Amino acid sequence: MSAESMKQYHEEIRESLDNAFLRETLDKFAVAYRANRTAVFADLNAKELIKEIADAKDKYVSRLDELYEQFSREASKRGVHVHRAATAADANEIICRIARENNCTKIIKSKSMTGEEIHINTALEAAGCKVVETDLGEWIIQLRKEGPTHMVMPAIHLSRHQVADVFAVETKRKQDSDIERLVKVARRELRVKFAEADMGISGANFALADTGTVAICTNEGNGRLTTTLPRVHVALCGLDKLCPDIHSAMRVINVLPRNATAQIITSYVSWMTGATNCGVTPDRKKIMHVVFLDNGRSALAKDPACRDVLRCVRCGACANVCPVYRMVGGHKMGYVYIGAIGLILTYFYHGRDRARALVQNCINCEACKDICAAGIDLPAIIQEIRARLVEEEGSPLESTLLAKVLSNRGMFHTLLRFGKWAQRPVTGGTPFVRHLPDIFLKGQGFRALPAIAGTPFRNKWKKLAEGLPQKGKYRVALFAGCAQDFIYPEQLEAALEVFKAGDCSVDFPMEQSCCGLPVQTMGERKASENVAFQNVKAFAAGGYDYIITLCASCASHLKHSYPGLLASYPNMTFEVEQFASRIIDFTSFTRDVLGLGEEGLRRTDEKVCYHAPCHSCRGLGVTEQPRDLLKAGGNYLPSAEEDSCCGFGGTYSVKFPEISAEILNRKLNAFEASGASTLVTDCPGCVMQLRGGEEKRGRKLKVQHMAEFLSSRLKK
Amino acid sequence: MSAQESPAITLFKQKAAVVSAKVTEVKGVREAMAYALDVCEKKEFCEQLLSGGGDKPSDSGAAQGERAAVKMIAAPGLDAAVFKTLEAEGSKKGFTVIREGMRRYLAGIDVGFSTADLAVAETGTCVMAAENEDLRLATMVCEIHVIALAKSKIVNSLYDAEEYIQKLMEGGVMYTSFISGPSRTADIERVLTLGVHGPLELHIALMEE
Numbered sequence: 005m006s007a008e009s010m011k012q013y014h015e016e017i018r019e020s021l022d023n024a025f026l027r028e029t030l031d032k033f034a035v036a037y038r039a040n041r042t043a044v045f046a047d048l049n050a051k052e053l054i055k056e057i058a059d060a061k062d063k064y065v066s067r068l069d070e071l072y073e074q075f076s077r078e079a080s081k082r083g084v085h086v087h088r089a090a091t092a093a094d095a096n097e098i099i100c101r102i103a104r105e106n107n108c109t110k111i112i113k114s115k116s117m118t119g120e121e122i123h124i125n126t127a128l129e130a131a132g133c134k135v136v137e138t139d140l141g142e143w144i145i146q147l148r149k150e151g152p153t154h155m156v157m158p159a160i161h162l163s164r165h166q167v168a169d170v171f172a173v174e175t176k177r178k179q180d181s182d183i184e185r186l187v188k189v190a191r192r193e194l195r196v197k198f199a200e201a202d203m204g205i206s207g208a209n210f211a212l213a214d215t216g217t218v219a220i221c222t223n224e225g226n227g228r229l230t231t232t233l234p235r236v237h238v239a240l241c242g243l244d245k246l247c248p249d250i251h252s253a254m255r256v257i258n259v260l261p262r263n264a265t266a267q268i269i270t271s272y273v274s275w276m277t278g279a280t281n282c283g284v285t286p287d288r289k290k291i292m293h294v295v296f297l298d299n300g301r302s303a304l305a306k307d308p309a310c311r312d313v314l315r316c317v318r319c320g321a322c323a324n325v326c327p328v329y330r331m332v333g334g335h336k337m338g339y340v341y342i343g344a345i346g347l348i349l350t351y352f353y354h355g356r357d358r359a360r361a362l363v364q365n366c367i368n369c370e371a372c373k374d375i376c377a378a379g380i381d382l383p384a385i386i387q388e389i390r391a392r393l394v395e396e397e398g399s400p401l402e403s404t405l406l407a408k409v410l411s412n413r414g415m416f417h418t419l420l421r422f423g424k425w426a427q428r429p430v431t432g433g434t435p436f437v438r439h440l441p442d443i444f445l446k447g448q449g450f451r452a453l454p455a456i457a458g459t460p461f462r463n464k465w466k467k468l469a470e471g472l473p474q475k476g477k478y479r480v481a482l483f484a485g486c487a488q489d490f491i492y493p494e495q496l497e498a499a500l501e502v503f504k505a506g507d508c509s510v511d512f513p514m515e516q517s518c519c520g521l522p523v524q525t526m527g528e529r530k531a532s533e534n535v536a537f538q539n540v541k542a543f544a545a546g547g548y549d550y551i552i553t554l555c556a557s558c559a560s561h562l563k564h565s566y567p568g569l570l571a572s573y574p575n576m577t578f579e580v581e582q583f584a585s586r587i588i589d590f591t592s593f594t595r596d597v598l599g600l601g602e603e604g605l606r607r608t609d610e611k612v613c614y615h616a617p618c619h620s621c622r623g624l625g626v627t628e629q630p631r632d633l634l635k636a637g638g639n640y641l642p643s644a645e646e647d648s649c650c651g652f653g654g655t656y657s658v659k660f661p662e663i664s665a666e667i668l669n670r671k672l673n674a675f676e677a678s679g680a681s682t683l684v685t686d687c688p689g690c691v692m693q694l695r696g697g698e699e700k701r702g703r704k705l706k707v708q709h710m711a712e713f714l715s716s717r718l719k720k
Numbered sequence: 721m722s723a724q725e726s727p728a729i730t731l732f733k734q735k736a737a738v739v740s741a742k743v744t745e746v747k748g749v750r751e752a753m754a755y756a757l758d759v760c761e762k763k764e765f766c767e768q769l770l771s772g773g774g775d776k777p778s779d780s781g782a783a784q785g786e787r788a789a790v791k792m793i794a795a796p797g798l799d800a801a802v803f804k805t806l807e808a809e810g811s812k813k814g815f816t817v818i819r820e821g822m823r824r825y826l827a828g829i830d831v832g833f834s835t836a837d838l839a840v841a842e843t844g845t846c847v848m849a850a851e852n853e854d855l856r857l858a859t860m861v862c863e864i865h866v867i868a869l870a871k872s873k874i875v876n877s878l879y880d881a882e883e884y885i886q887k888l889m890e891g892g893v894m895y896t897s898f899i900s901g902p903s904r905t906a907d908i909e910r911v912l913t914l915g916v917h918g919p920l921e922l923h924i925a926l927m928e929e
Contacts, residue, residue: 162908269843269845272900280893281893
């Protein structure tokens with residue numbers, strides 16, 4: 005990416021971060037949404053329903069052409085004109101032609117993200133039509149001449165006062181900022197638009213192939229009026245909205261409103277089958293057109309690594325839970341489509357230039373993957389796009405360097421050791437890097453960065469191994485990960501104490517290297533495969549019962565990404581499977597395998613709180629074990645949003661320090677508010693971020709890795 | 721109400737309340753109509769959202785707060801005999817009662833009265849086969865929509881409603897409406913506000929028969 009476009013992006017991000025109203029609104033929303041969603045799903049098995057939607061959608065994404073033919077046949081039979089547009093320009097041309105041929109100039113619209121995708125308003129206005137959005141949020145942003153900042157709440161970034169101001173201009177009279185009154189202004193001002201319009205444009209949530217039915221979900225009633233009053237109705241529909249029958253739609257309706265706004269259902273679901281009754285046409289039949297938009301969707305359906313994005317039901321939940329969206333809002337988190345899905349769809353529907361900076365802005369916390377109504381692995385697809393950008397355009401310098409270095413374990417480890425000497429003038433003998441000139445680490449002032457350890461774990465291993473059981477109950481291998489090997493060897497040493505107490509014989513294969521996640525997230529596909537290959541080989545001959553890592557991100561990457569990364573390597577399938585199935589995180593191993601609990605720990609009254617690393621709670625589904633251990637060893641005090649990201653995200657915090665810092669601040673506020681004196685987590689990356697942040701703030705909380713917490717409490 | 725009320729009916733009442741619909745139990749359609757007339761009587765005169773009115777609305781909205789001089793109930797799609805009763809009872813109270821020509825009243829009417837063909841308990845939804853344009857308009861431009869729903873029409877889940885709707889769709893041309901509560905928005909500062917482009921209130925007269 006050009007430094008210029010990235011620089012501009014950072015400037016825009018700064019503006020959002022400084023927008024107090026936006027920050028407060030999105031903060032409140034993030035918290036309320038979580039609670040409301042949990043409540044509205046109380047009677048349902050959300051995971052199961054989502055799995056059903058994903059499986060069903062996969063089946064029909066592969067036969068969109070067939071469904072299109074069937075829809076077209078059935079709808080035509082019922083008097084509807086069906087079109088298929090290959091590109092956005094084609095769709096605009098078709099819709100402008102429909103307007104022209106039917107002498108329509110006054111057009112009303114109900115909400116359509118697909119309409120935003122093709123910028124239909126601009127096209128119609130250029131053709132001499134007057135277009136009015138009738139969804140309240142869409143109307144507000146249309147009057148302000150800006151794009152949506154959320155897929156279902158397009159004006160979430162605006163205050164009532166801003167709305168009153170824009171309504172005052174539109175109505176040419178002063179407007180009160182009372183929300184109920186503002187809504188009534190829209191009701192009044194837009195009624196006349198409905199009454200006068202000769203053409204209505206809607207989107208479509210579903211296109212049912214078996215009956216040629218188009219369905220829309222709306223709350224305000226504008227959708228029902230838009231599709232009823234004007235004599236011409238055009239439904240603009242992404243090809244991916246095709247589904248076989250009503251059951252496919254009902255399944256989605258069970259999840260879509262719940263996931264979007266925590267409603268059990270939208271106020272209206274309108275199912276339009278054929279050219280319906282219309283009072284103002286000669287034959288009393290609505291002039292109805294359905295325009296299907298391809299714009300890359302057919303190609304996407306044939307793209308195995310990314311086709312899951314066609315499952316998307318446009319609920320917007322990926323933005324609702326995104327820690328980055330919460331900080332910067334929708335205008336910085338998508339071009340037309342917003343949130344994680346927005347980063348992806350911008351690349352596919354609006355091109356590389358618009359996507360280049362955006363796709364870097366994912367912290368890979370997997371909150372979106374966890375909540376997606378269609379079970380899409382959004383972070384994985386974002387990484388895939390980064391890899392494609394690297395392949396298409398070459399790597400930025402820092403990414404090339406990292407890829408080269410990581411591919412060569414010897415060189416990587418030598419460099420890390422060298423770092424120990426290089427940093428000396430800046431640590432002042434403390435475990436933090438203190439006086440590094442800003443040129444080296446731009447924007448990193450929000451946290452103290454740890455110093456590289458005097459002796460890495462791998463150099464101490466031989467000596468440490470002497471004190472461990474030779475023929476223990478379990479034969480385990482330690483996967484150290486870079487952060488603990490070279491920065492926090494004491495965390496691994498603490499873990500050895502726990503293993504010893506649990507009668508484990510431990511091995512540390514020297515050929516292991518970085519897990520590869522940093523290069524993976526930078527889109528360096530080849531380097532990522534290389535280190536995966538090296539690591540699997542390094543552990544292949546050991547005959548271990550378990551391969552344990554103290555880093556949640558390593559664990560999740562080794563377990564879940566390696567099989568895919570090495571899928572094309574000949575004769576590796578078995579080895580990789582063996583490797584991946586033996587990977588376990590330290591906390592789960594300690595609690596579930598060793599059975600550590602109250603019997604094995606000296607409980608103290610120390611007040612402890614817990615940060616759940618993203619790749620532990622979501623990546624590995626580990627939720628009970630760490631809390632059980634904390635309760636067994638101390639006085640565990642819950643804090644707000646324990647499961648939300650700390651803002652580290654590996655290279656993310658270097659790329660977007662301004663966002664990382666704000667996410668961290670919010671987290672630390674919550675932990676400090678819990679009243680605890682110690683904060684425990686089970687990932688060295690999180691330790692680095694949280695401890696560094698606390699150091700900068702003046703060290704109120706002691707930040708420990710779970711291994712340190714446990715080893716200090718082991719009953720001898 | 722009755723001791724042996726089916727779980728689906730109980731659930732429907734509960735979920736209808738969640739989506740801000742007001743449920744009242746009545747014996748039959750006559751009582752449902754009486755309820756609608758009563759609602760109409762008690763409400764304020766309908767606010768007129770278009771100044772010109774009729775077929776040719778003016779370019780701008782009417783002066784704020786302008787209200788109709790006569791109360792109006794529309795019940796398109798109602799069985800002819802039943803409509804006659806409604807008309808007769810409505811006239812006694814001085815209401816205009818219509819069943820067609822809704823395009824003349826887009827500025828707003830007081831009450832829209834309709835029957836539901838089916839209802840879904842889990843979501844508090846009333847289902848209407850609304851191919852009749854006047855029916856769609858009456859239930860959108862009214863300030864209060866009163867739906868008469870027979871208890872026997874309540875099914876448990878959306879899936880249970882599929883068969884009925886599928887038949888409507890297979891039959892040819894159809895506009896099927898799911899209505900769950902009044903029209904609503906949370907587009908300004910996420911504050912829930914009832915009554916945007918459609919009804920301000922939704923009442924359900926739940927009929928024993």
